[in-house]
Amino acid sequence: MQQSKGRPRTAGAGQESSAERLDGHGREPTEDAGHLRYDDPWYDALASGWGESAGAGEPVPAVVAAARREDESRGAAADVYLEVQRSAAFQEVRRRYRRFVVPACVAFFAWYVGYVVAATTAPELMARPVAGAVNVAMAAGLGQFATTFLLTWAYARHARLRRDRAALELRWDTQELTRGVDGGAS
Incomplete structure (x- = not known):
């Protein structure tokens, strides 16, 4: 142990x-x-x-002696990964990712903080009835759940339509390049 x-x-x-x-x-x-x-x-x-x-x-x-030999091929494989990271295709995938995630996170965080601030600073506003026993606080709370699911769906759709194909091609190219560095061993 x-x-x-x-x-x-x-x-x-x-x-x-x-x-x-x-x-x-x-x-x-x-x-x-x-x-x-x-x-x-x-x-x-x-x-x-x-x-x-x-x-x-x-x-x-x-x-182990085999680990020493692997260290030499790891250095070459690391060069392949650095080359891919610096490529225009990789940068495009990262740019598309950031263009969706950053505004979505900022908007959702603002919506969440707005809900919490309104609940603590304006209890009379949150207590107003909307329909029957449902008040503004309950509607906004359910809206938090709805926007979470909506944001999850939008993220998955954006990834599928705008990033997945390019990322898969990058992955394939990277595997081919590292396979060539390792001498055909996978």
Whole structure:
């Protein structure tokens, strides 16, 4: 198991299960186990408390040879992603996204704050009857729900009509470019 807050275990910590011994974070397996060592591919030496020996405070170098080779291809793949991010097509998708989301968020937030301010500062206005037992506050509250659903529908429609196709093409192109960098391995 992972050490608590980077502190070493005490003698009363109890028995360690076989999974704890072999996960690469606990004690090393004994030599009579045939030098069996399990290197976790998801291991992150930068995470707090992980990979630290009991009391030394220094991370244990547990980098697999395959991970070293992957680091070289990651650098090239990162270049591909940066190239795509700087492309005009990506910027157009982001611009379309912002042109819808920013005004929609501002309008909905103003509508919400207006409702809350009116409810707290003008209770006599909110108490006016609209139809029968329904007053302005109830109608505005139901209007909050209605505008939430309306905004959700409008966002999904905008994404489907204006961004999804371009984003899918960018994704396809990016996968093709990274596939070429990795040498055909996916």
